[in-house]
Amino acid sequence: MPELPEIETIRLSLAPNIIGKKIASISQFRDNLRYSIPKELGSICVNQTILSVTRRAKYLILSLENNYNIIIHLGMSGRFTLNKNLAIKKHDHLIFSLEGENQLVLNDPRRFGFVDIIAKNHIDHHKYFARLGIEPLTEKFDTAYLMPRLAQKKVAIKNLIMDSSIVVGVGNIYASESLYLAKIHPLKSAGSLTEYEVGKLVTAIKSVLNRAIIAGGSTLKDFVSGNGESGYFQNQFNVYSKAGEMCPACLSAIERIVQAGRSTFFCSTCQE
DNA sequence: AGACGTACCTGACCGC
């Protein structure tokens, strides 16, 4: 499900409703998602107030007053929503009951997501965070940053922009959409891009991600914000999931190929 | 090192 814009959408929708709220209790319905859920989750979180909700890459981070962070990754199919004491649904794995009647519910059918607890001052050294590249929506992500990291690389540019050790948050949807916008062929080797092309790519990534956040993310099947609302950026896709349909610019048929086991969509006329 | 493939898991969809 979620790439950077979807996680950011969840963060924006949850923040005003959970910051300052105390976690009254935790209900846990299984021991593990992709990885084990820490046994000390309850003892660390209960009776703690949530001070902030931030995002790093595709991780949601709930900071507690005791200097611990709850780390949540939604994998491919996770939802993290604020509900009012509804009945427990299939694939609800973890419920944070807040003071009052609201509950934060983690629901994840495929269980590719995971949850961890990290002491605040250790987060950058944690194994999930230590090797992460920079955030694409910061000023530091620019041609000067990216150019030397592409140099000499034979890997296809599509795979490279999905490499979280270089730049985080660009998943399979937004990789295809960004390359289309930059008019760069997804199979092109990263090291062969000119400085001009790298500049266009940087601009395209920022533009696609920002527009997706404004649209509340992309709902392909089941994405919803923290308030349960669908996104609508999927209506603005130019190429993703549109094999055989017409390129909006040149009317050629959009093609689908497979790279590193993932579908890539592009226009071979516009993206040379 | 880098380029792959595989594993993790459920559900939706398609053709037969």
Place this chain on the structure above:
DNA sequence: TGCGGTCAGGTACGTC
């Protein structure tokens, strides 16, 4: 109606 195959937004790890 059911069965088998394919595909799906992500990440870590193993192997050449």
